[in-house]
Amino acid sequence: MADKVRFVIERQDGPNEKPYEQEFDVDYRPGLNVVAALMEIQKNPMTVDGKKVAPVTWECNCLEKVCGACMMVINGRARQACCALVDELSKPIHLAPARTFPVIRDLLIDRSVMFESLKKIQGWVELDGSWEVKDAPIQNPYTAATAYEISHCMTCGCCLEACPNVGPQSDFIGPAPTVQAYLFNLHPLGKFDAPKRLNALMEKGGITSCGNSQNCVEVCPKSIKLTTYLAQLNRDVNKQALRNIFNF
Amino acid sequence: MFHTTFYLRRLHSLCGLFVLGFFIFEHIATNSVAMAGPTIFNGVMGMVEEIPKPIFYAIEIGLYAIPILFHGLYGIYIALQANNNPRRYGYLRNWNFTLQRWTAWFLVVFLIWHVGYLRIYLKGIQGNPISFELLQNMFQNPVVAILYVLGMWAAIFHFCNGITTFCMTWGITKGPRAQNAISVISMLLCAGLCLITLAFMSSYFIY
Numbered sequence: 051m052a053d054k055v056r057f058v059i060e061r062q063d064g065p066n067e068k069p070y071e072q073e074f075d076v077d078y079r080p081g082l083n084v085v086a087a088l089m090e091i092q093k094n095p096m097t098v099d100g101k102k103v104a105p106v107t108w109e110c111n112c113l114e115k116v117c118g119a120c121m122m123v124i125n126g127r128a129r130q131a132c133c134a135l136v137d138e139l140s141k142p143i144h145l146a147p148a149r150t151f152p153v154i155r156d157l158l159i160d161r162s163v164m165f166e167s168l169k170k171i172q173g174w175v176e177l178d179g180s181w182e183v184k185d186a187p188i189q190n191p192y193t194a195a196t197a198y199e200i201s202h203c204m205t206c207g208c209c210l211e212a213c214p215n216v217g218p219q220s221d222f223i224g225p226a227p228t229v230q231a232y233l234f235n236l237h238p239l240g241k242f243d244a245p246k247r248l249n250a251l252m253e254k255g256g257i258t259s260c261g262n263s264q265n266c267v268e269v270c271p272k273s274i275k276l277t278t279y280l281a282q283l284n285r286d287v288n289k290q291a292l293r294n295i296f297n298f
Numbered sequence: 299m300f301h302t303t304f305y306l307r308r309l310h311s312l313c314g315l316f317v318l319g320f321f322i323f324e325h326i327a328t329n330s331v332a333m334a335g336p337t338i339f340n341g342v343m344g345m346v347e348e349i350p351k352p353i354f355y356a357i358e359i360g361l362y363a364i365p366i367l368f369h370g371l372y373g374i375y376i377a378l379q380a381n382n383n384p385r386r387y388g389y390l391r392n393w394n395f396t397l398q399r400w401t402a403w404f405l406v407v408f409l410i411w412h413v414g415y416l417r418i419y420l421k422g423i424q425g426n427p428i429s430f431e432l433l434q435n436m437f438q439n440p441v442v443a444i445l446y447v448l449g450m451w452a453a454i455f456h457f458c459n460g461i462t463t464f465c466m467t468w469g470i471t472k473g474p475r476a477q478n479a480i481s482v483i484s485m486l487l488c489a490g491l492c493l494i495t496l497a498f499m500s501s502y503f504i505y
Binding site: 267287 | 301302303304305307308376378379380381382383386387389391392394395396398462463466467468469471472473474477
């Protein structure tokens with residue numbers, strides 16, 4: 051008889067339903083991760099009391115910590131379920147949805163707010179226009195490594211879940227979308243719109259809502275130095291404010 | 299396009315560090331005179347009374363009352379936007395973030411009592427000059443003495459942690475090494491000022 055791993059899952063039947071907990075046992079196997087365990091539960095959604103229940107809903111895609119879809123709260127901490135190895139977690143394993151975002155069902159959340167935030171800070175490079183498109187300009191070799199690092203952001207939302215200033219009580223757009231502004235400001239074409247992005251960050255809910263708790267940098271699964279770039283952006287918005295005031 | 303929130307936040311930051319920071323040092327400096335005994339302390343208090351009233355009131359209102367009210371009221375609005383989570387994410391900086399808000403709430407209540415009783419009621423309405431004997435009498439109640447020490451400690455921590463976050467907010471310290479260095483220096487300052495507070499508070503029980 052194989053060893054069992056106990057999962058305590060915080061479930062919710064719909065966006066406005068009350069959350070409740072259910073416990074499941076999953077057969078242990080070496081290298082088991084949380085997504086694989088959820089797949090086992092899906093095959094046979096039976097609680098520890100032997101009650102047949104609706105399968106647990108969650109989201110996952112790439113299974114290699116690149117897409118960000120399977121972010122959930124595992125043992126109280128926001129992280130990707132695909133790279134959360136059962137061997138390394140304390141048991142029983144508690145799973146909960148990231149409640150910084152609206153919950154759709156069980157562990158499935160609606161992260162569209164981050165897309166809206168990326169639109170606010172103009173998280174793209176303006177290419178199309180009435181002007182002539184020539185060869186692509188080269189990346190600045192001195193900032194390319196930083197740009198590459200920030201481009202790893204997969205909008206998983208770990209930093210927003212861990213940030214005490216993001217949530218229904220606040221309008222802070224959160225570390226991930228804020229730092230994306232810096233990525234596009236570094237881009238050889240994107241830098242032309244840097245004042246636009248910095249002005250957007252000065253709006254309500256922008257970078258000024260950062261309270262320096264620095265949880266974001268601790269939980270980022272891609273090890274992006276978020277606090278360093280937030281400080282850099284603070285410098286940049288202060289300079290932009292001076293430019294706005296003195297009109298230069 | 300006028301970024302009201304941005305300028306209010308930056309003003310809140312400047313006001314806390316420079317104006318209220320100066321206020322804390324002024325308090326520690328004048329109160330430290332208590333260590334020299336009642337006669338010298340009362341002499342210094344008398345010197346403060348010699349400042350012409352219009353100048354004194356202008357300083358009190360312009361430099362103390364208005365910045366404190368702004369920093370306090372806007373600070374309450376900022377504190378309400380936080381959902382403190384140090385139990386889930388028990389990192390040092392997150393604990394400091396939480397303590398920054400807890401000390402703020404304590405200070406709101408403490409300052410209403412401190413200013414309301416000492417400055418407005420005793421000095422303003424009853425016309426009692428603040429003297430060593432008056433404070434000594436007040437601190438005979440151990441609860442009051444402990445609350446005053448906690449009030450000072452809360453203000454000192456809030457100010458010193460504020461130095462660290464000020465440097466981040468203004469982009470002065472960018473990387474983790476610089477941020478940690480400032481954090482260590484400001485916490486040493488915090489410990490030092492807390493000890494000085496204990497020293498001058500104990501003088502009311504010695505003389």
